Amino acid sequence: MSDKIFKTILFLTASMIPLICGGIVYALVTDAYQAFEYFGFFKFLTSSEWSYTEGNEQYGAMPFITGTLMTTLLALLFCIPFSLPVALFTGEYFKGTKIASILSTIVDLLAGIPSIIYGLWGFFTLRPIIMALNISPQGSSILTASLVLAIMIVPYAASLSAEFIKMVPNDLKESAYSLGSTRAEVVRRVIFPVAGSGIFSSYILAIGRALGETMTVTMLIGNTNAIPDSITSTGNSMASIIANQFGEADGLRLSSLIAIGLILFLITATINMIGKIMIKHSRI
Amino acid sequence: MESIESILEFNKTCVSYTKNTMAVKYVSAEIEKNSITAIMGPSGCGKSSLLRAVNLMHELYPNIKVEGEILLNGKNILSMNPIEVRRRIGMVFQRPTPFPTMSIQENVLAGFTLNGLRLDKYQREEIVENTLKSVSLWDEVKDVLNKKGTFLSGGQQQRLCIARALALKPDVLLMDEPTSALDPIATKHIEELLTELQKEVTILIVTHNMGQAKRISKRSMFMYLGELVEYDLTETMFSTPKDERTKEYLTGRMG
Numbered sequence: 001m002s003d004k005i006f007k008t009i010l011f012l013t014a015s016m017i018p019l020i021c022g023g024i025v026y027a028l029v030t031d032a033y034q035a036f037e038y039f040g041f042f043k044f045l046t047s048s049e050w051s052y053t054e055g056n057e058q059y060g061a062m063p064f065i066t067g068t069l070m071t072t073l074l075a076l077l078f079c080i081p082f083s084l085p086v087a088l089f090t091g092e093y094f095k096g097t098k099i100a101s102i103l104s105t106i107v108d109l110l111a112g113i114p115s116i117i118y119g120l121w122g123f124f125t126l127r128p129i130i131m132a133l134n135i136s137p138q139g140s141s142i143l144t145a146s147l148v149l150a151i152m153i154v155p156y157a158a159s160l161s162a163e164f165i166k167m168v169p170n171d172l173k174e175s176a177y178s179l180g181s182t183r184a185e186v187v188r189r190v191i192f193p194v195a196g197s198g199i200f201s202s203y204i205l206a207i208g209r210a211l212g213e214t215m216t217v218t219m220l221i222g223n224t225n226a227i228p229d230s231i232t233s234t235g236n237s238m239a240s241i242i243a244n245q246f247g248e249a250d251g252l253r254l255s256s257l258i259a260i261g262l263i264l265f266l267i268t269a270t271i272n273m274i275g276k277i278m279i280k281h282s283r284i
Numbered sequence: 285m286e287s288i289e290s291i292l293e294f295n296k297t298c299v300s301y302t303k304n305t306m307a308v309k310y311v312s313a314e315i316e317k318n319s320i321t322a323i324m325g326p327s328g329c330g331k332s333s334l335l336r337a338v339n340l341m342h343e344l345y346p347n348i349k350v351e352g353e354i355l356l357n358g359k360n361i362l363s364m365n366p367i368e369v370r371r372r373i374g375m376v377f378q379r380p381t382p383f384p385t386m387s388i389q390e391n392v393l394a395g396f397t398l399n400g401l402r403l404d405k406y407q408r409e410e411i412v413e414n415t416l417k418s419v420s421l422w423d424e425v426k427d428v429l430n431k432k433g434t435f436l437s438g439g440q441q442q443r444l445c446i447a448r449a450l451a452l453k454p455d456v457l458l459m460d461e462p463t464s465a466l467d468p469i470a471t472k473h474i475e476e477l478l479t480e481l482q483k484e485v486t487i488l489i490v491t492h493n494m495g496q497a498k499r500i501s502k503r504s505m506f507m508y509l510g511e512l513v514e515y516d517l518t519e520t521m522f523s524t525p526k527d528e529r530t531k532e533y534l535t536g537r538m539g
Contacts, residue, residue: 175381175445178339179452180371181398189398193385 025265032259035059038252044259050225050241052253059256061263063227067235068264071146071217072210074231076203078150083157083206087199090158091165092191093183104159111155119219122148127220136232140222143231148216157206164198165191197278204275211268214239238264290314291486292338292456296352299333299342307333309510310352315456315503320478320487322501322518324494326538330510331490335458338488339373340366356455371399374449374485375458379465380441382433382448389429391444392416395452415451418484419443419477439470443477450485457481459489463496475500494534498522506530 036044039059047060086107094100126147127139135143168191176186192199222234223244236244242257249257292315299308308330315321323331333342342348343366354361361369382391392412396403403411412429416422421443425436433444442462449457459478463471478487478500491497497504497518504518506527514521514530525531532538 169381171377171379171381172383174341174344175375175377175383175448176394176398177344178341178370178375178377179395179398179448180367180369182367185398185400189394190383190385194383196385 028258028262028265032255032262034252034255035259038255044256045263048227057252059253061238061256061260063225064236064238064241064260065263066227067142067221068211068237068239068267070142070228070231070235071149071221071237072207074142074146075149075153075210076207078147079153079157079206080203082150083154083161084199086154086158087161087165088187091162092187095166104162107155107158110151111159115152115213115215118148118152119216122216122220136234138222138234140220140234141232142221142228142235145217145220145237146231148220149210149213152213152216153206153210156209157202160202160205161195161199164195164202167198168194197281201275201278204271204278208268208271208275211271212239212264214243218243288314288316291317291357292488293355294334294352295355297334297337297354298349298351299330299337300349300351301347306510308337308507311507311512313505313512313515315486315488317486318482318484319502320482320489320500322497322504323488323490323507324492324497324504324533325507325513326533327492329507331505331507332460333510334507335460335488335490338456338458339370339375340364341375367399371395371452372454373456373458374452374454376442376445376449376460376462378461380438380445382436382441382444384432384434386433387430388425388433388436388444391433392447392451394448411451415447416444418450418481419447420473421447437470439466439473442466442470442474446474446477446481450481454485456486456488459487461490461492463491463493471496494522506533508533 039047044059045061045065047058048062049058049060050063051058086103090100090104090107094103122144127144129139130136130141130144131139135141172190172194173186176190181189217237218240221236221240223236223240224234225236225241228235238260242261245253246257294311294313294315297308297311298306300306311334323334325331336342337350338354338361340350340361342350350362352362356364356369356372361373382388383394386394389408389412390397392415393403393408396411413422413426416425421440424440425444428435433441436444442465446457446462463474466474475496478489481487489497489501501518503516504521505512506514506521506525506529508529514525514527516526521530522534525534529538
């Protein structure tokens with residue numbers, strides 16, 4: 001009897017999750033509907049205007065989609081040279097040693113730092129450097145935001161890829177060694193290919209994390225509502241435009257912000273799904 | 285034992301995993317060239333540890349110490365470069381281990397690619413065909429050379445792994461219970477193959493299948509608790525074991 005009650009409670013609690021998720025999607029869609037209806041879905045996606053002059057309001061998502069994609073891809077690019085060696089260090093070269101466990105603890109610690117702290121560090125430490133190097137006049141730029149974003153996603157990419165590297169069967173590695181292979185060749189020709197799709201998927205999941213990162217980006221991107229013409233210019237990401245303007249927006253503008261939120265949600269969900277599917281189909 | 289033309293010689297070889305526990309204790313034995321020598325013994329007797337000492341596999345694990353000497357053509361392996369040793373001494377593992385991302389052809393040639401040795405197209409084709417023929421796999425796979433090796437049956441995969449080891453033309457082939465994951469028919473195939481192969485390569489095989497040792501090996505070692513208890517012609521050992529422990533093992537009272 002108590003087993004039955006327990007089961008019912010479990011079922012009810014578990015079914016809350018899909019309900020909440022559905023509720024969020026429903027709210028996003030209904031609130032975004034006004035903007036899509038007014039501008040047209042594709043027009044909204046591709047328009048680069050963002051002006052709230054009364055009587056002639058023009059909103060389009062393109063500058064922010066571009067800003068998000070630029071920061072995310074740059075962050076990914078900057079993240080790889082750090083996360084891949086860390087993954088190899090903890091997952092293969094120093095696997096099981098004390099120094100590897102210390103390193104992975106520190107990496108995990110990085111993942112736990114609140115994004116506002118990364119933002120502060122970027123704002124007060126990195127931004128002056130960017131300014132001093134004459135890369136960008138105010139120091140805020142797509143580049144600045146991407147650099148900090150890269151540091152933030154290193155732990156996700158590194159610890160997950162290390163898991164996949166660790167999972168490469170030992171007898172496969174030994175087989176390669178038994179053929180007279182050096183360690184570097186074993187890494188290059190056996191470990192990377194075998195763990196490849198897993199490593200790839202961990203970067204996809206890291207991207208998913210970078211796409212939605214709000215606080216750090218808002219503090220460092222410069223908040224300009226136009227398509228950035230280079231990586232050193234200022235811009236806005238989908239998340240940062242929402243964070244900047246939701247408080248003062250209403251009507252069509254609010255609906256447009258929510259529409260951007262919906263697009264971001266769809267992109268992130270798709271990216272995460274691709275990552276999960278790849279993990280399932282990875283060769284290990 | 286009569287004098288033999290040896291290629292490999294253990295001289296007081298010891299393997300220890302921790303400071304105080306020796307897995308292999310002072311093993312001395314000469315391995316005859318172009319023959320099959322079996323290493324038998326119950327689980328944990330040190331037979332695999334001894335085998336893995338030969339191609340310096342233990343050097344991959346810093347905790348494991350190998351002492352004494354292992355001579356390959358009179359030169360001590362333990363002071364040689366492991367990469368060079370492993371190119372001359374091939375190994376086949378318990379479970380078939382074709383590289384899952386490589387095709388059948390690439391698997392055969394893996395020893396060359398992993399060592400950064402470049403071959404032209406003609407050499408590649410020749411090595412692939414000859415090696416696969418020598419493990420009698422050629423007829424079965426010649427039309428699917430570009431398919432992944434993991435699509436083959438267990439027995440075929442194991443023959444592919446033998447081919448991969450043989451492609452580098454090693455002097456010695458080490459086999460660590462190579463048929464324990466295979467069905468009886470595949471096992472029979474491999475055993476017949478080994479009997480053929482001993483003309484070209486010296487085979488040292490760890491097995492806990494006494495029947496297998498009896499069927500294919502010329503000489504047998506019996507190890508117990510890290511010691512080499514008895515080493516003799518297989519026929520002699522099975523008919524008249526000298527040591528009580530060997531007798532107990534062979535009659536199934538221990539194992």
